[in-house]
Amino acid sequence: MSRSKRYHRSQPFFIGVAGGTASGKTTVCDSIMQRLHDQCVVMLSQDSFYKGLTKEDLENVTSYNFDHPDAFDEAAMVECMLQLRDMQPVEVPIYDFTQHQRSTECRRVEPSDVVIIEGILVLHMQKVLDLLNMKVFVDTDDDVRLARRIQRDVAVRGRDVGGVIEQYTHFVKPSFDMYVAPSRKHADVIIPWVRNENMVAIDLITEHIRMKLQQPDLRRIYHNLEVIPSNFQIRGMHTIIRDRQTQTNDFVFYADRLLRLVVEAGLGHLPFTERSVITPTGEPYVGVDFAKRLCGVSIIRSGESMENALRACCQGIKIGKILVHRHKPCPILANGDGPEVVAGVGARGKSRGNCHMGGSIVEEELIYEKLPADIAERHVLLLDPILATGNSALRAIQVLLEKGVTEGKILFLSLIAAPDGIHKICGTFPRVKVITSEIDAGIGDQFQVIPGVGEFGDRYFCD
Numbered sequence: 001m002s003r004s005k006r007y008h009r010s011q012p013f014f015i016g017v018a019g020g021t022a023s024g025k026t027t028v029c030d031s032i033m034q035r036l037h038d039q040c041v042v043m044l045s046q047d048s049f050y051k052g053l054t055k056e057d058l059e060n061v062t063s064y065n066f067d068h069p070d071a072f073d074e075a076a077m078v079e080c081m082l083q084l085r086d087m088q089p090v091e092v093p094i095y096d097f098t099q100h101q102r103s104t105e106c107r108r109v110e111p112s113d114v115v116i117i118e119g120i121l122v123l124h125m126q127k128v129l130d131l132l133n134m135k136v137f138v139d140t141d142d143d144v145r146l147a148r149r150i151q152r153d154v155a156v157r158g159r160d161v162g163g164v165i166e167q168y169t170h171f172v173k174p175s176f177d178m179y180v181a182p183s184r185k186h187a188d189v190i191i192p193w194v195r196n197e198n199m200v201a202i203d204l205i206t207e208h209i210r211m212k213l214q215q216p217d218l219r220r221i222y223h224n225l226e227v228i229p230s231n232f233q234i235r236g237m238h239t240i241i242r243d244r245q246t247q248t249n250d251f252v253f254y255a256d257r258l259l260r261l262v263v264e265a266g267l268g269h270l271p272f273t274e275r276s277v278i279t280p281t282g283e284p285y286v287g288v289d290f291a292k293r294l295c296g297v298s299i300i301r302s303g304e305s306m307e308n309a310l311r312a313c314c315q316g317i318k319i320g321k322i323l324v325h326r327h328k329p330c331p332i333l334a335n336g337d338g339p340e341v342v343a344g345v346g347a348r349g350k351s352r353g354n355c356h357m358g359g360s361i362v363e364e365e366l367i368y369e370k371l372p373a374d375i376a377e378r379h380v381l382l383l384d385p386i387l388a389t390g391n392s393a394l395r396a397i398q399v400l401l402e403k404g405v406t407e408g409k410i411l412f413l414s415l416i417a418a419p420d421g422i423h424k425i426c427g428t429f430p431r432v433k434v435i436t437s438e439i440d441a442g443i444g445d446q447f448q449v450i451p452g453v454g455e456f457g458d459r460y461f462c463d
């Protein structure tokens with residue numbers, strides 16, 4: 001087996017486009033696709049995932065609610081999205097609107113940099129929503145939509161006007177009010193779609209997508225991830241701390257310099273208030289005031305290496321501590337017996353994952369915490385230089401949440417992060433801001449970051 005088990009791979013940028021019937025979703029998607037002609041873009045329609053009607057349904061087709069979430073095969077849709085997320089081609093069903101059945105043929109969709117998914121309920125279906133990187137709602141006047149719907153269903157889907165209006169009144173409108181309109185609250189962008197266009201909105205959306213596509217993959221996916229901008233100084237310092245020949249005093253010196261940069265970047269995400277001062281020239285300077293209610297929390301032991309950097313930036317800041325216990329890797333016994341779990345705190349080679357013990361999963365355990373009594377009222381800078389599997393950080397964040405700290409007030413600061421840990425923390429806590437200085441390739445068999453720095457705590461604290 002290779003030394004590094006899991007590397008992060010590229011993933012597409014998923015855009016969901018929702019809105020009421022005949023709101024102009026397809027036109028919006030086509031316009032985005034045209035603008036991104038130099039990128040690899042594919043489109044999925046929620047309509048492809050209509051469930052085929054049963055014989056009984058077909059007998060009472062006028063009573064069938066095609067606008068209800070149950071009319072769609074959400075699981076199949078999510079499965080397609082997951083395959084595309086894994087950069088696998090998918091076979092997308094083809095739905096025949098005249099027969100209300102899935103065709104026996106499928107449409108093959110190749111993996112792509114951008115996947116656009118349109119449909120009335122894409123912002124209503126939670127599992128779909130969870131996979132979207134950008135959510136758009138097309139907002140079109142109800143009368144305009146009804147007029148377009150009549151035109152389309154008569155011309156393209158072989159329906160009569162009376163039937164279309166009947167269906168609209170009984171099903172389309174109530175479902176819009178019940179499911180589609182409320183899903184607007186999940187949108188990142190609401191496009192007022194007037195006279196069948198809003199090119200300013202389309203330009204803004206495509207610019208945003210282009211910007212995201214230029215970013216390294218994980219930042220494209222997680223809005224709550226920041227990697228501090230690199231330069232040759234930063235690369236040089238990383239080169240020194242990663243070199244196994246580097247002695248402790250140099251390791252500490254350059255790690256401290258990098259940690260200070262990460263802490264400064266983290267502080268930059270705190271809220272501020274406006275403050276004006278008069279400079280010695282007698283002229284006003286309109287500036288800002290730092291956030292007041294802060295505290296640091298270090299994850300023992302390595303996180304304590306970041307306390308000096310935080311104190312240097314924020315004089316007198318309160319710093320709490322959390323110690324979580326991880327389990328050693330489950331040894332595969334030579335006689336083939338089941339895994340044994342050995343508990344150890346701060347020991348080398350311990351597992352960063354949840355460990356199976358007697359068939360059940362053992363979570364990282366909280367051993368010790370000492371936190372400011374009023375922590376729930378503070379912004380918390382959670383300190384740990386290495387994010388590997390993310391299990392330690394996950395447990396520490398859970399402790400903070402249990403203490404009443406809200407997710408949006410937690411900033412997790414690390415020096416080096418592995419993709420596994422980023423997925424775990426950014427995915428589980430979308431409002432926790434994660435700041436790091438470099439993202440490494442993966443994690444190895446012993447749950448060490450690859451290429452990493454080895455055991456940070458040993459290199460920083462032990463001569």
Ligand SMILES: O=P(O)(O)OC[C@H]1O[C@H](OP(=O)(O)OP(=O)(O)O)[C@H](O)[C@@H]1O
Nearest residue numbers: 301302346352387388389390391392457
């Ligand atoms: O993301 P994870 O897989 O949980 O791994 C990251 C943890 O590993 C390191 O601690 P370590 O176990 O080396 O202990 P130490 O801080 O006492 O050296 C690091 O400081 C994190 O706390």
Ligand SMILES: O=c1cc[nH]c(=O)[nH]1
Nearest residue numbers: 388448449454455456
């Ligand atoms: O590579 C790693 C992983 C966890 N903790 C470390 O100190 N280093």
